[in-house]
Amino acid sequence: MNKNSFLEKEKNKLKNNFFNKIINSNVVFGFLIYLMSDCILFSVFFSVYFIISYNYNCKIFYDNTVNIYYVFAETIILLLSSFFYSVAMVFLKYKKNIYFYFLIFCTFSFGLCFIFMEIHELINLSKINFFLSRNGFFSSFFSLLILHAFHILFGLFWIVFMLFRFKFRYFEKNLYTQFFCLGLFWHFLDIVWMFIFNFVYLYGFIK
Numbered sequence: 001m002n003k004n005s006f007l008e009k010e011k012n013k014l015k016n017n018f019f020n021k022i023i024n025s026n027v028v029f030g031f032l033i034y035l036m037s038d039c040i041l042f043s044v045f046f047s048v049y050f051i052i053s054y055n056y057n058c059k060i061f062y063d064n065t066v067n068i069y070y071v072f073a074e075t076i077i078l079l080l081s082s083f084f085y086s087v088a089m090v091f092l093k094y095k096k097n098i099y100f101y102f103l104i105f106c107t108f109s110f111g112l113c114f115i116f117m118e119i120h121e122l123i124n125l126s127k128i129n130f131f132l133s134r135n136g137f138f139s140s141f142f143s144l145l146i147l148h149a150f151h152i153l154f155g156l157f158w159i160v161f162m163l164f165r166f167k168f169r170y171f172e173k174n175l176y177t178q179f180f181c182l183g184l185f186w187h188f189l190d191i192v193w194m195f196i197f198n199f200v201y202l203y204g205f206i207k
Contacts (some may be wrong), residue, residue, distance in 0.1 A: 004141065024177045031181040035188050038151075042192055045147055049140040056137040062204035063128065072118045075197050078152075080111035082190045085183055091180060101163075107186075108159050120150050136159060141200070148196060151189050158182055 088103035125131070132142040162182055166175060168182060 013053055017018060023180055024174055027174065027177050029179060031184060035184065038188070042144075042147070042195075045140070045144045046195065046199070049144055052136045053204070058137055061130065061137075064151045065125065065128065066201065066204070067180065068205060070117070070121065070200060071197060071201050073130045074121075075193065077110050077117070078190060078193055081107050081114065084110065084189055085186050089179065089183055092176070102204060104159065104163060108156060109189075111156050111159070111186075115152050117158065118145065120153075122146070122149075143191070144200065148189065148190055148192055151192075155182070155186055155196070158185070 007143050085104045090105060091097075091099040091103060120140065120187040131140055132139055159182065162175075162179060165178075
């Protein structure tokens with residue numbers, strides 16, 4: 001067997017490994033530990049917010065300033081983004097690359113739309129003198145939203161990076177595992193946002 005045929009065989013083997021949906025359980029386990037640490041981080045921010053909001057009359061802020069329909073639209077957009085990613089993984093598994101690219105593009109577009117809406121909301125609040133340094137309540141409120149927005153932004157960069165790898169290093173065997181971990185991260189951010197929507201915004205309205 002000459003050198004070229006050997007390299008071609010190894011290349012095909014790696015490519016097949018990728019499409020055989022082999023998930024490296026050690027990588028996934030390590031990533032789950034990272035998500036647990038992120039979960040603890042968000043729990044601390046949630047705890048600080050609830051402790052401070054308990055001693056602050058924030059109902060006036062939510063009733064007169066926050067547009068709950070706008071926040072609900074953000075929620076739907078983020079959930080749709082996560083749905084598109086889940087369907088994209090199915091097409092990736094069955095080698096339907098055109099559908100995969102289209103759905104990943106939808107995932108990225110909806111995620112980008114969400115981040116613009118969230119930034120727009122924070123800027124509007126700042127314009128009417130509700131900003132980070134006003135008092136403890138707004139410090140905890142803004143910190144929680146900014147922390148979540150930072151994670152979404154990181155996820156968008158990660159999607160672009162993974163598409164770059166998928167395009168130019170198609171045969172890498174651990175690529176499917178990395179897409180799987182990216183999906184875990186993206187869905188995790190959905191869960192965090194649902195907590196924010198229900199226990200920060202909705203609770204603020206009914207408090």
